[in-house]
Amino acid sequence: MRTGNARVDGLHGIMLRDVIPKREKFWWHYPALRTLNFLLLGAIAANVTNGYDGSMLNGLQIITAWKSFFGKPTGVRLGLINNGTRIGQVGALLATAPLLTKFGRRKPIILGHCILIVGIILQTAAQSYPMFVVGRVFIGFGNMIQQAACPVLIAELAYPPQRAIITGFLNCGQSLGTIMAAWITYGTAFIVGSSWSWRLPSALQGVSSIFQLTMVLFIPESPRWLVFNDRREEALAILTKYHAEGDSNSEFLKFEMAEIDNAIETEKANTLSSWYEWIRTPASRYRLCIIVSLGFMIQWCGNALISYYLSLVLNSVGITKPKTQLLINGGITIAGFLFAIIFSLSMERVGRRPLFLVGFAGMFVSLFIFTVLTGINQNHGFRNHSMGTACVVLIYIFNIFYKMPAPVVDSYISEIAPYDLRAKAFVLLQATDAGSNLFNGFVNPIGLVAIKYKYYIVWCCLLVSHFLVAFFFFPETKGLSLEEVAEVFEGHGSDEKLQHIENEKNNADTVEIRETE
Numbered sequence: 001m002r003t004g005n006a007r008v009d010g011l012h013g014i015m016l017r018d019v020i021p022k023r024e025k026f027w028w029h030y031p032a033l034r035t036l037n038f039l040l041l042g043a044i045a046a047n048v049t050n051g052y053d054g055s056m057l058n059g060l061q062i063i064t065a066w067k068s069f070f071g072k073p074t075g076v077r078l079g080l081i082n083n084g085t086r087i088g089q090v091g092a093l094l095a096t097a098p099l100l101t102k103f104g105r106r107k108p109i110i111l112g113h114c115i116l117i118v119g120i121i122l123q124t125a126a127q128s129y130p131m132f133v134v135g136r137v138f139i140g141f142g143n144m145i146q147q148a149a150c151p152v153l154i155a156e157l158a159y160p161p162q163r164a165i166i167t168g169f170l171n172c173g174q175s176l177g178t179i180m181a182a183w184i185t186y187g188t189a190f191i192v193g194s195s196w197s198w199r200l201p202s203a204l205q206g207v208s209s210i211f212q213l214t215m216v217l218f219i220p221e222s223p224r225w226l227v228f229n230d231r232r233e234e235a236l237a238i239l240t241k242y243h244a245e246g247d248s249n250s251e252f253l254k255f256e257m258a259e260i261d262n263a264i265e266t267e268k269a270n271t272l273s274s275w276y277e278w279i280r281t282p283a284s285r286y287r288l289c290i291i292v293s294l295g296f297m298i299q300w301c302g303n304a305l306i307s308y309y310l311s312l313v314l315n316s317v318g319i320t321k322p323k324t325q326l327l328i329n330g331g332i333t334i335a336g337f338l339f340a341i342i343f344s345l346s347m348e349r350v351g352r353r354p355l356f357l358v359g360f361a362g363m364f365v366s367l368f369i370f371t372v373l374t375g376i377n378q379n380h381g382f383r384n385h386s387m388g389t390a391c392v393v394l395i396y397i398f399n400i401f402y403k404m405p406a407p408v409v410d411s412y413i414s415e416i417a418p419y420d421l422r423a424k425a426f427v428l429l430q431a432t433d434a435g436s437n438l439f440n441g442f443v444n445p446i447g448l449v450a451i452k453y454k455y456y457i458v459w460c461c462l463l464v465s466h467f468l469v470a471f472f473f474f475p476e477t478k479g480l481s482l483e484e485v486a487e488v489f490e491g492h493g494s495d496e497k498l499q500h501i502e503n504e505k506n507n508a509d510t511v512e513i514r515e516t517e
Contacts, residue, residue: 020161021251032241033245035242036159036220036242037162039215040166040219041215042109042211042212042214044154044169046212047147047170047173048173048174049139049177049209050177051173051181051333052177052208053139053177054178055177055179055181055182055333058329059182059185059189059329060185061078062325062329063189065192065194065197065198066198070132074445075449076446079441079442079445080133080441080442081136084132084133084140085137085139086434087137087140088136088137088142088143089143089144091141093427096145096423097427099149100423105153105156105221105222106149108145111145112143115141115145116142116206117142117209119135119140119142120202120206120209121206122135123135123202124199139205146212148430149423151411151413151414151426152423153219154167154410155422156422157223157238159242160256161348163482164348164411164478165345167411168343168345168347170410172340174340175333175403178332178336179337180207182326182329185326186326186330188201221238224264226238227260227261228264228268228420235260263419263482264419267418267419268420275424278421283486283490287417287425287489288428290416291413291417291428292432294409295432296432296435297360299432300436300439301462302363304441304444305448305456318377318388319392328395332395335396336399336403339399340403343406343407344407347407347411347478351478352408355404355408356470358401359406361401363463364464367394367398367460367463370394370395370398371456371457373394375453378453405470413425414426414482415477415485416488416489475488
């Protein structure tokens with residue numbers, strides 16, 4: 001069990017954070033860095049489609065025209081609609097890792113969006129239940145490819161001090177997508193007597209894909225992929241331009257390039273570049289356990305009840321008016337977006353473990369209270385409207401705590417996986433995500449209808465187990481480069497060394513403050 005930081009020696013006893021140049025101005029004052037972060041918006045927007053999808057389906061299930069057109073789907077039929085994208089994701093699993101390994105990060109993103117757009121067209125133009133489901137399968141297939149590629153590209157291309165924050169913004173993209181869909185479906189719900197009340201939200205799902213497709217055409221390729229494929233000069237040119245503001249003599253640039261060279265050479269010499277590598281060494285097995293468990297943990301914490309079945313949840317607390325449900329859905333998305341930004345920005349200051357632990361603990365407390373109040377109110381025939389209002393407040397609180405660990409996931413996976421396994425790591429993450437959501441999509445609506453509020457107890461128990469797993473097995477990676485995180489898992493030394501380095505850094509900061517005073 002490893003909960004703290006293991007020894008990290010860096011390169012020749014020096015760590016990347018020790019040579020990062022101190023900048024006197026904010027990042028947007030530096031032209032190359034400003035350009036890089038603008039271009040990375042094309043990758044950051046990867047999760048907009050995911051967030052939009054869940055929120056849109058929440059809204060569609062409330063719109064009368066959609067329910068009538070598809071015969072008021074419930075149970076398995078409703079689960080198949082929600083799980084259409086998950087089925088597509090599973091179908092893309094075997095193709096995704098080879099695409100990222102052979103063609104880099106940019107081209108698979110472009111391919112994924114082209115397939116995704118085909119799915120959106122089919123979904124929007126659906127003339128039957130099967131056609132709608134097939135469209136959603138295409139959406140899931142394309143989304144799987146671009147969702148696996150985008151966080152890898154961000155992690156390998158972003159300016160190192162900003163890597164965790166920018167990767168965390170992927171979750172903000174998901175929250176932005178939920179806001180867009182929630183308020184679009186709220187507006188189109190009042191288009192009476194027309195299928196455009198649900199077709200228009202379906203069509204607008206393609207806006208983010210068109211934006212990403214345009215931006216990705218200008219994003220540089222991953223420097224680490226270029227080095228791995230013997231195109232070192234191209235990688236050096238990218239890092240010189242965007243990380244060193246064109247200064248080819250930058251000590252930071254030389255050190256960063258040396259770390260990448262050293263890590264890639266070591267991996268080429270010691271790995272088999274295959275799926276077997278996940279079980280070959282104790283460090284790889286440790287990484288595998290974290291990635292697989294984290295994929296399930298972030299989806300099996302009760303969030304899917306709110307993401308895809310908010311209407312059923314609100315019905316369970318006695319709130320049944322469509323307009324009220326749509327307004328609550330819209331409010332949840334705005335709160336989620338704001339807190340996703342806050343927690344993403346705090347990741348480098350607070351660390352990864354605290355966000356995981358406080359997030360899971362907070363979700364448990366809010367969901368536990370929600371379960372108790374829902375049970376009491378249900379047994380009294382939902383006559384206590386104040387209790388119903390309290391349940392809605394708890395849904396908001398639960399969603400806020402969910403936004404603590406959610407932005408950490410992509411950043412954490414990109415950090416703990418070495419270069420040669422990074423693409424496969426995100427395929428594994430998406431596989432567990434798809435598997436857990438397949439369960440959510442089919443079982444949640446059945447469980448909610450069958451045992452009502454008692455179904456929430458299952459998720460309370462799971463949240464306790466998630467907290468324990470994170471507490472005992474998730475190491476901290478704050479302040480380390482991608483190459484240095486590998487040392488945490490390889491176990492090169494003891495916890496004391498990294499603590500010593502951290503203390504030296506804190507002492508240096510204290511001396512600097514005193515000198516300033």
